Amino acid sequence: MSSAPYLCPKCGTNRSRFNVIEQIPQSVRLDMHTGEIIEYISQSDPIQVQYHGDRYRVQCGVCGLIETEEMFLRFAESHPLST
Template sequence: MAEPYLCPNCKTNRSRFNLIQQVVTPVKIDSKSGDVLEQYQNNEEGPLHMPYRGPELRVQCATCGLIEDERMFIKRAQQQ
């Protein structure tokens, strides 16, 4: 279900936003060169690799440029 947004920073924008979908790629890199040594698939990261637990979607206000979690924009709209 769609929810209305209101920018928590500029407090005027209700209609112009950039939706940023975060795509997680778990990798192991070489500590000296920075080259990717291994790219993990299907939650096979191993015991020393914590899985990503952040939001899948972030929102950017197309008026002031603030980037935050979607819930921040939704909560601000609910307060008004």
């Protein structure tokens, strides 16, 4: 997580209320008929593709938008607070 300011790109007003969502992938094998989890698969399983997504996502605490941290950082960077 960055220690730089955020700004929501959707509502354009929120700079202080956010939810940080940590994504922790779990590889599973499902029963194809019921959808129930049959087993949890090891990350080293040669057949299972590894997750390569973002470790964190950010949700605006005002409007609910969920995006990458980079999106909130760049919007804040391009819309600095006036002093």
